[in-house]
Amino acid sequence: MNKEKQEMVVPPLMIIGFILLLIGLLLPQAASAVPAFTRQTSMGCSSCHYQDYPALNGFGRAFKQQAYTLSGQENIEANDTLSIPVTLNTSLLTKIRYQKTNGSSAETDVGELQFPDEAALLIGGRGGSNIGFLLELGTFGAADTTTGDFSLFSSYKMHLNYLVNDTNYGAVVFSTDSGGAPYGFELLNTGAQRFIRVAEDRKAISAQQFIGLGEGSAEGVAFVASNVAGFVNLSLWTPDHGNVAVNSPAHYLRGVLTPMIAGWDTGFGFQYFGGKASRSIASGGDIDTDGWAIDAQAQGELGARPVGFYFTYGRAKPGASNLFNSEVNDKTAWSLTGEWGVIPDKATLLLGYLHGDNGTSTALGASEDRRLMFGATWLLAMNVELQLWNTSYSGNAYDPRPASGGDNLTSVMLFAGF
Numbered sequence: 171m172n173k174e175k176q177e178m179v180v181p182p183l184m185i186i187g188f189i190l191l192l193i194g195l196l197l198p199q200a201a202s203a204v205p206a207f208t209r210q211t212s213m214g215c216s217s218c219h220y221q222d223y224p225a226l227n228g229f230g231r232a233f234k235q236q237a238y239t240l241s242g243q244e245n246i247e248a249n250d251t252l253s254i255p256v257t258l259n260t261s262l263l264t265k266i267r268y269q270k271t272n273g274s275s276a277e278t279d280v281g282e283l284q285f286p287d288e289a290a291l292l293i294g295g296r297g298g299s300n301i302g303f304l305l306e307l308g309t310f311g312a313a314d315t316t317t318g319d320f321s322l323f324s325s326y327k328m329h330l331n332y333l334v335n336d337t338n339y340g341a342v343v344f345s346t347d348s349g350g351a352p353y354g355f356e357l358l359n360t361g362a363q364r365f366i367r368v369a370e371d372r373k374a375i376s377a378q379q380f381i382g383l384g385e386g387s388a389e390g391v392a393f394v395a396s397n398v399a400g401f402v403n404l405s406l407w408t409p410d411h412g413n414v415a416v417n418s419p420a421h422y423l424r425g426v427l428t429p430m431i432a433g434w435d436t437g438f439g440f441q442y443f444g445g446k447a448s449r450s451i452a453s454g455g456d457i458d459t460d461g462w463a464i465d466a467q468a469q470g471e472l473g474a475r476p477v478g479f480y481f482t483y484g485r486a487k488p489g490a491s492n493l494f495n496s497e498v499n500d501k502t503a504w505s506l507t508g509e510w511g512v513i514p515d516k517a518t519l520l521l522g523y524l525h526g527d528n529g530t531s532t533a534l535g536a537s538e539d540r541r542l543m544f545g546a547t548w549l550l551a552m553n554v555e556l557q558l559w560n561t562s563y564s565g566n567a568y569d570p571r572p573a574s575g576g577d578n579l580t581s582v583m584l585f586a587g588f
Contacts, residue, residue, distance in 0.1 A: 238302030267583035273576030354392025461486035497529035538565035
């Protein structure tokens with residue numbers, strides 16, 4: 171295979187943003203309150219999440235920044251080298267949903283009950299005074315028998331963190347079957363990482379998810395600096411999950427500023443994926459990673475009601491070995507999403523629009539992909555949520571209307587965490 175070296179080219183605005191972010195992180199910052207998992211601290215889910223799960227608020231971001239380590243539980247302490255909770259904290263997450271599309275050949279065109287769509291055991295929290303971890307054990311789905319390796323560790327990360335002058339410095343060792351390179355460390359709710367978003371239909375409300383920048387198999391190590399002003403994440407990674415022969419990793423750079431502006435909790439960030447994961451032929455051969463994105467969010471109140479606004483833009487160049495785009499043209503998208511808490515801490519309404527180009531045609535507009543999503547959520551309990559949404563698809567990518575799946579999707583889902 172072609173082993174030619176590829177030069178890492180970072181857009182100038184990203185370089186400027188990265189420098190400004192480093193300056194902001196190194197300035198002294200006021201300490202902020204830090205939450206922990208519900209069982210670990212006896213605090214409610216709303217302490218960390220904004221309006222509904224899995225979106226984070228500032229409290230939740232601070233908890234992740236300090237590696238899940240703060241605890242309200244009794245800990246086992248020994249000689250300043252051991253500090254773990256007496257109880258191993260575990261959760262069961264399930265998603266049960268029904269989906270109906272308007273095509274003529276897919277299972278969902280008839281109407282499909284997905285019971286469950288997802289189910290997982292999550293174990294995590296404090297692993298030491300400066301060590302935290304999170305493990306997702308898959309409990310539903312088929313094993314991968316094609317590679318000879320299969321792990322029940324759907325996703326796993328161990329975060330080593332050291333607090334110096336109100337700034338956290340550390341490293342996160344991670345592996346995930348679907349969370350992508352950003353799984354190592356991410357805090358915004360824009361879909362920059364698959365598991366952190368405001369709506370279930372991720373590819374209708376996030377450019378990164380539409381392009382594939384924040385999803386898929388990934389493992390490696392993330393080097394992180396973070397505080398109340400934002401964070402920097404430099405990850406060395408390979409698009410694999412499990413044992414793999416890697417000569418050199420690809421790289422991922424993420425920078426985010428999180429200022430408070432006129433009472434609004436905001437975030438402004440960029441993502442850059444570059445380099446080549448050099449792997450043995452048996453592990454799939456070399457693969458390029460070439461893509462970038464910018465995103466922003468603002469969370470606050472309008473008329474005594476909580477609201478959130480989320481913007482994303484992303485692009486991936488075409489290439490036969492590009493992980494994110496093997497088509498003939500650039501793959502691009504932008505999105506804008508809003509969520510309004512019509513009944514605070516109980517019910518929300520969502521509206522999202524994404525305008526994308528899937529890169530399948532060089533003709534102008536021939537691969538246009540537009541998605542309009544309306545949604546609503548209702549908290550039956552703080553840990554049990556009912557979600558309803560409808561997504562309409564339009565553009566030349568749906569002309570003629572696909573036989574499989576059609577151009578409209580309606581879903582109802584019951585999410586629960588115990």
